[in-house]
Amino acid sequence: MYTKKINQFNLGPDLLFGVGAISHVPEIINREGFKRVMIVCDEGIEKAQILDQVLEVIRESNVQCTCNVFSNVEANPTTDTIEAGMHVLRSFQPDLLIGLGGGSPIDVAKALGMLATNGGLITDYEGIDRFSNEPIPLLAIPTTAGTGSEVTVFTVITDPVTEYKLTVGGSKLAPKWAIIDPSLTITLPxxxxxxxxxxxxxxxxxxxxxxxxxxxxxxxxxxxxxxxxxxxxxxxxxxxxxxxxxxxxxxxxxxxxxxxxxxxxxxxxxxxxxxxxxxxxxxxxxxxxxxxxxxxxxxxxxxxxxxxxxxxxxxxxxxxxxxxxxxxxxxxxxxxxxxxxxxxxxxxxxxxxxxxxxxxxxxxxxxxxxxxxxxxxxxxxxxxxxxxxxxxxxxxxxxxx
CATH class of the missing domain: 1.20.1090.10 (Dehydroquinate synthase-like - alpha domain)
Incomplete structure (x- = not known):
């Protein structure tokens, strides 16, 4: 079991796991003093009213913050989606991103947070640790039991021009927090x-x-x-x-x-x-x-x-x-x-x-x-x-x- 090989082990973000864990979103916002929250999701999350649940939890807690939503994320998100998200981000200037949904919204949120502080295009950063500045803090809320994106240091984005999926990675890319609430997966088809x-x-x-x-x-x-x-x-x-x-x-x-x-x-x-x-x-x-x-x-x-x-x-x-x-x-x-x-x-x-x-x-x-x-x-x-x-x-x- 034990070898001479040196193994590195990344434990990932702070985790909150359990039914009802979604109620802790305001706690994180309050504790860290965030004022402008941008939620990244997809249309399915809107239709399933999961987005409404998150927004309601924030409103009911009387957290003093402003929320904005970017919901134009598709399966296998593309560089075009990242550009559209960056347009919203630059206009809103969030200090916290929330990736809400499956792997695609969380991956897009990772990419947006990194580009906001490092500039350029997502295609400039293919590989591992190609960026130096800390991304905008990210809270990941998965609604599928599948990708593990809520704890990983990778984001995968498709370039439709070259028909190529590029991977961007780095220890700074992982979410700061992950709220894992099984009740949010009940409506998944x-x-x-x-x-x-x-x-x-x-x-x-x-x-x-x-x-x-x-x-x-x-x-x-x-x-x-x-x-x-x-x-x-x-x-x-x-x-x-x-x-x-x-x-x-x-x-x-x-x-x-x-x-x-x-x-x-x-x-x-x-x-x-x-x-x-x-x-x-x-x-x-x-x-x-x-x-x-x-x-x-x-x-x-x-x-x-x-x-x-x-x-x-x-x-x-x-x-x-x-x-x-x-x-x-x-x-x-x-x-x-x-x-x-x-x-x-x-x-x-x-x-x-x-x-x-x-x-x-x-x-x-x-x-x-x-x-x-x-x-x-x-x-x-x-x-x-x-x-x-x-x-x-x-x-x-x-x-x-």
């Missing part, structure tokens, strides 16, 4: 509950198998796998099951803390080009890719996949080989995906054969490839894309590794 929940499972599995993992991250990731796999079905098929909703948020949270310290793997490297070029929802992209990449990675880390199988409740037969038992992790993921009606492939998105190589080239630019448990070539990525596409038939693509 079952389809989104399924996709975001499996996204959280991907985070846990990729963190656990990452070459950067260590004892602390592995403990969190394995616990997240256990919690998510044993509660996702219940959350999907009975959204009002507050116990399942709470456990899913907790599983997503600790998976986020884990991968914040380890990065991820091939699933995320490959999902970003699919989202950038075909607008495949991030959770769906990850969910469809996961079993294919687990099968690819298993020979490089069979002991870890055996642990995953155990965490997902699979029976481990002492009379079978480690490989046979480890493969049960893949079967468990396939069964879970099938049970909650995740698509088996990307056939509905009509992926063009001509885009496979460009997507693979973009995937290879991701830092997640470097920490994947099995060494990966561009030829491997092309093959994995083809396996996940679906009914489209492809000619053989020849490319040097």
């Amino acid at each position: 079952s389809k989104l509950t399924a996709a975001t929940g499996l996204d959280a499972l991907v985070h846990a599995i990729e963190s656990y198998t990452s070459t950067m993992s260590h004892a602390l991250t592995e403990t969190l990731a394995l616990d997240a796998i256990r919690i998510i796999s044993s509660n996702l079905r219940q959350a999907v098929f009975n959204g009002e099951n507050i116990s399942a909703r709470s456990k899913m948020l907790y599983g997503s949270l600790i998976a986020g803390i884990a991968f914040n310290n380890t990065r991820l793997g091939n699933v995320h490297a490959m999902s970003h080009p699919l989202s950038a070029m075909y607008n495949v929802p991030h959770g769906v992209a990850n969910s469809v890719l996961l079993p294919h990449i687990m099968e690819f990675n298993l020979p490089a880390a069979p002991e870890k996949f055996l642990d995953i199988a155990k965490a997902m409740g699979e029976h481990i037969d002492p009379n079978q080989s480690i490989m046979a038992n480890a493969y049960k992790a893949i079967e468990a993921v396939k069964q879970l995906s099938n049970d909650i009606h995740i698509p088996k492939d990307f056939s509905e998105y009509k992926i063009r054969e001509s885009d496979i190589v460009p997507m693979a080239e973009d995937a290879m630019k991701s830092g997640n490839i470097a920490v994947n448990p099995r060494k990966t070539t561009i030829g491997d990525i092309i093959s994995l894309y083809k396996k996940s596409i679906g009914s489209t038939s492809f000619e053989t693509v020849s490319i040097e590794d």
Whole structure:
């Protein structure tokens, strides 16, 4: 368990977790003396009246602050969205940002806060620690159990011109506070509950198998796998099951803390080009890719996949080989995906054969490839894309590794 390797561990923001935690928003505003609060969300949050809940909590507390709302955030937010948000931010001049919603609004809030104090365009900051000034303080309030963005130091934004998803990261980018209230996830539709929940499972599995993992991250990731796999079905098929909703948020949270310290793997490297070029929802992209990449990675880390199988409740037969038992992790993921009606492939998105190589080239630019448990070539990525596409038939693509 203990090695000579030096491991860094980022614990993330101050956390408030539990039903009713949303009531503590005014406490943070008062304690820190904030006067101008900009809330970043999407139209779904408005329609579900979650935005109204937050605004009402602030109004009823008699907090002496002014609030403004930027709600034009879409799934897979783009550089255009960031520019529109910056126009609102410059006019309003907030001293606190609140990212309210799934990963997209929280990621946009991170980007806006960083650009407000560092200037330039979001495309100027691709990579890690490319900015120096502290962003505007951010309070993250997740309404999905999936992305873990409330505790991570990354924001992912799509450039529609280049059809490329860029990642900006840095220790200063993490939210200062996160309020995690399971009651805010009750109205999340079952389809989104399924996709975001499996996204959280991907985070846990990729963190656990990452070459950067260590004892602390592995403990969190394995616990997240256990919690998510044993509660996702219940959350999907009975959204009002507050116990399942709470456990899913907790599983997503600790998976986020884990991968914040380890990065991820091939699933995320490959999902970003699919989202950038075909607008495949991030959770769906990850969910469809996961079993294919687990099968690819298993020979490089069979002991870890055996642990995953155990965490997902699979029976481990002492009379079978480690490989046979480890493969049960893949079967468990396939069964879970099938049970909650995740698509088996990307056939509905009509992926063009001509885009496979460009997507693979973009995937290879991701830092997640470097920490994947099995060494990966561009030829491997092309093959994995083809396996996940679906009914489209492809000619053989020849490319040097």
